[in-house]
Amino acid sequence: MSAIGDNSQDCYHCGLPVPAGSSFRAVIGGESRAMCCAGCQAVAQTIAGENLDGYYRSRTAFAPASGDGAEELERLRLYDLDSVQADFVRREGDMREVQLLLEGITCSACVWLNEQHLSRMPGVLLAEVNYTTHRALVRWNATRVRLSEILEAVRAIGYRAFPATAAGAEQARRRENRSALWRVFVAGFGMMQVMMYAVPEYLAGDGTMTPDIERLMRIASFVLTVPVVFYSAGLFFRGALRDLRAHRLGMDVPVALGIAVSFVASVIATFGEGGAVYYDSITMFVFFLLGGRYLEMRARQKAVASLEYLDRALPLGAHRLSAYPASHETEEIPAVALRAGDLVLIKPGEVIPADGVLVSGETETDEALLTGESLPVLKRAGAALVAGAVNRLSPVVMRVERVGEGTRASHIRRLTERAAGQRPPIVEITDRIAGWFIAAVLLIAAGATLYWLQADPGRALWIGVAVLVVTCPCALSLATPTALAVSVGTLARRGVVVTRVHAIEALERVTHVVLDKTGTLTQGRLSLAASALAPGVPAEHALSIAAALERGSEHPIAQAILQAAEHLGVSIRAAAQLRAIPGAGMEGVVDGIRYRLGSRRYVAQIAGVLPATDDAGDGTSAVWLGSEGCWLARFNLRDALRPEAREVVQALRARGKRVLVLSGDEPTAVGALARSLGIDEFEGAMTPEGKQARVRALQEAGAVVAMVGDGVNDAPVLAQAQLSVAMGSGAVVSQAQSDLVLLSGRLGGLLDALAISRRTLRVVRENLWWATLYNVIALPLAVAGYVTPWMAGIGMAGSSLLVVLNALRLIETRERREEGPAGTQRGRTVAAAHPAGAGPAPGPGAL
Amino acid sequence: MDILYLLIPLSVVLVFLIGALFWWSVRSGQFDDLEGPGHRILDDD
Structure with missing residues (x-):
């Protein structure tokens, strides 16, 4: 099992290549x-430090790459508040219990590692991880340890844990699971015992069994069949009743009819004037049907469990200004703790946590999620802000008017329910066919019974029942939804969320893929690529001042500077009199000296003449730092290409898709980028309407267009394309409007989606062929009297199970893929990104 | 053959007893995770 991690060039923990010149090492198992x-390194040291390195011996897949994020830790603290915990924590005295969703579980060793690590924490009473659902049940003593510490402990070993807010749903699922298992057991055990009573009757010759004994056996069979029919098979009767009330024919109707007819006939034979009994057949086919359904249900739950990760995308906290306007100090509070009248600060890029009125500042918001309006709306003081909209431009202060967990919850629901509630056309068609098919089956069964009543009255009843049961529209009705549900789950586990199920069908037909540039082909996030310093200025000094000016801002430039400072371990000083000039830069006082950070012109106003530079077309933008009379440094920031962009473009072309780049950026920049990726169809400086028109023109020429974008201006074009794909790191708005969301911005998810869509449609076709073939063979056999009811039960259950198992083949691909050559491919692209020094984290040589 | 008059009702009673036993084991959660324990046995604590 230790084949994992033997390549000494790659990271022993996550399997990614180690960048050249890196010196991170950890001692594991003495090596x-x-x-x-x-x-x-930190994760591996934690694991080894607790003597948990058995994990490395028994794992069968690499751990997820570990990132870092101090802000995340701040957010975790919110989970300690009682008002937040109320949603998902069960309390009993000092004992607390929570269900956690664990992200990053790749094999059973991860389960073991999490359990061990958590159980060893003082104050933790119980930690149990369910391998199938990736959920951890944790019980702890609230006086000895806090929930945030538990969540941090999970982070420390490289996983991420989220409280499962849908605890009710989980309980409902567990109940459903248990009652389904119990039904199967009752039917199975009843079947075995009834068979014991039936066998003597089959074997006994005439007169060898006294009528009393025979009667006793029949009564015993009856007693055991009653719970099977009324409890286990109650499901089918309820389903049939529901279908009939809705004036349609579902697959439960023939099944319920078959069970009812043969049960009534058997009861009459037992307590009346005699005749054949069918208890053994009834119990047997109820057992086979329920067994098939149970396996199918488990498989479905497994597939759907991963979808719940979607919930956590929404904001949990808010920045409350407690003493505004006297002080601008904010405190992080959970969104649920907001009250009407509170003042909150909303930074650019954040989702507005409650409904309210803008008090100070001016910004643009995206409300497309709520109103469908795709263009940003200008908001001035006094304007209404709606919860769920995204603040796009600048920080504003809002007075909360309406709160309620309802707002946040309704957004989650709107997104996820849409996918769940939609019936893609392909499913509707098969359902309609199934309805007609059942009507035909009922007629044929009636006809066959009538015919046999004349030809051989003794066999008429069970031939009718066999016809009802053997013709299985389950395979027809199950085939498509199961395959689609499984592939939605498989994709979700690979970080591709399907918000409209029809996307899986549409993907296969796509002929053109249109890509946006910023945020799609590039990371949409600036990072420090290079810097130049004035003579005699130490790099750390310049960066420290720059970081002081930018602290607290969520502007992309600020983020790049702060990230670089944090990465180099520069201590950030305090700045006073901070002032932001939109479109120019920041000004502030550090250690009594006034500094400016921003555009060349803005800094030159106080610093005087700046040295000439040649930024001609290296794709970076320069930010200057200067004080009165002198300049200190120039930082070159670059929006780096996504490491997998080239590979994805090539793979798309290899599959015969035409790839285009449409961008709002400068044509020269777009051209350079497109050519470097080998794309010869590109257009820059496009308005949102221009992009939409261009896609429409393609569609009029017969193309099926998939649009991949992230920005809010992409909303119209996303709506125009037959298939829209949003980058998960992009604006929430475009995610809401798109069919697919590539979570964590992994462009390669598109290839996964294409591959899985192709395989899904193949499985759907296979299943439909099988269902047709099976019925064509089974129906005549049953009508001709060659099939007994129990054989019909096996046939029907077997056929449904086959269809479901075929669909389940779509699940396994993850493991197969990661062991295969594609896994090494992933590593290679990352390796290519590092030497450029332009990755998200600039190495020490960048300054 | 008379013993059958006792044995058959007895077997019915037994079925219900075993059923009750299984009902208890399902309720206490022994069947909630069918995959984990199989893997867990391979890991030494």
Whole structure:
């Protein structure tokens, strides 16, 4: 099992290549192992430090790469508040219990590692991880340990845990699971015992069994069949009743009819004037049907469990201004703790946590999620802000008017329910066919019974029942939804969320793929690529001042500077009199000296003449830092290409898709980028309407267009394309409007989606062929009297099970893929990104 | 053959007893995770 991690060039923890010149190492099991980054090193040291390195011996897949994020830790603290915990924590005295969703579980060793690590924490009473659902049940003593510490402990070993807010749903699922298992058991055990009573009757010759004994056996069979029919098979009767009330014919109707007819006939034979009994057949086919359904249900739950990760995308906290306007100090509070009248600060890029009125500031918001309006709306003081909209431009202060967990919950629901509630056309068609099919089956069964009543009255009843049961529209009705549900789940586990199920069908037909540039082909996030310093200025000094000016801002430039400062371990000083000039830069006082950070012109106003530079077309933008009379540094920031962009473009072309780049950026920049990726169809400086028109023109020429974008201006074009794909790191708005969301911005998810859509449609076709073939063969056999009811039960259950198992083949692909050559491919692209020094985390040489 | 008059009702009673036993084991959660324990046995604590 230790085939994992033997390649000494790759990170021993996560399996990614170690960048050249990196010196991160950790001692595991007495050997020093190479690590790719500080995150993996910290995780590996934690694991080894607790003597949990058995994990490395028994794992069958690499751990997820470890990132770091101090802000995340701040957010975790929110989970300690009682008002937040009320949603998902069960309390009993000092004891607390929570269900956690664990992200990053790749094999059973991860389960073991999490359980061990958590159980060893003082104050934790119980930690149990369910391998199938990736949920952890944790009980702890609230006086000895806090929930945030538990969540942090999970982070420390490289996984991420989220309280499962849908605890009710989980309980409902567990109840459903248990009652389904119990039904199967009752039917199965009843079947076995009834068979014991039936066998003597089959074997006994005439007169060898006294009528009393025979009667006793029949009564015993009856007693055991009653719970099977009324409890286990109650499901079918309720389903049939529901279908009939809704004036349609579902697959439960023939089944319920078959069970009812043969049960009534058997009861009459037992307590009346005699005749054949069918208790053994009834119990047997109820058992086979329920067994098939149970296996199918488990498989479905497994597939759907991963979808719940979607919930956590929504904001949990808000920045409350407690003493505004006297002080601008904010405190992080959970969104649920907001009250009407509170003042909150909403930074750019954040989702508005409640309904309210803008008090100070001016910004633009996206309300497309709520109103469908795709363009940003200008908001001035006094304007109404709606919960769920995204603040796009600048920080504003809002007075809360309406709160309620209802707002946040309704957004989650709107997104996820849409996918769940939609019936893609392909499913509707098969359902309609199934309805007609059942009507035909009922007629044929009636006809066959009438015919046999004349030809051989003794066999008429069970031939009718066999016809009802053997013709299985289940295979027809199950085939498509199961395959689609499984592939939605498989994709979700690979970070591709399907919000409209029809996307899986549409993907296969796509002929053109249109890509946006910023945020799609590039990371949409600036990072420090290079810097130049004035003579005599130490790099740390310049960066420290720059970071001081940018602290607290969520502007992309600020983020790049802060990230670089944090990465180099520069201590950030305090700045006073901070002032932001939109479109120019920041000004502030550090250690009594006034500094400016921003555009060349803005800094030159106080610093005087700046040295000439040649930024001609290296794709970076320069930010200057200067004080009165002198300049200190120039930082070159770059929006780096996504590491997998080239590979994805090539793979798309290899599959015969035409790839286009449409961008709002400058044509020269777009051209350079497109050519470097080998794309010869591109257009820059496009308005949202222009993009939409261009896609429409393609469609009029017969193309099926998939649009991949992230920004809010992409909303119209996303709506125009037959298939829209949003980058998960992009605006929430475009995610809401798109058919697919690539979570964590992994462009490669598109290829996964294409591959899985192709395989899903193949499985759907196979299943439909099988269902047709089976019925064509089974129906005549049953009508001709060659099939007994129990054989019909096996046939029907077997056929449904076959269809479901065929669909389940779509699940396994993850493991197969990661062991295969594609896994090494992933590593290679990352390796290519590092030497450029332009990755998200600039190495020490960048300054 | 008379013993059958006792044995058959007895077997019915037994079925219900075993059923009750299984009902208890389902309720106490022994069947909630069917995959984990199989893997867990391979890991030494």
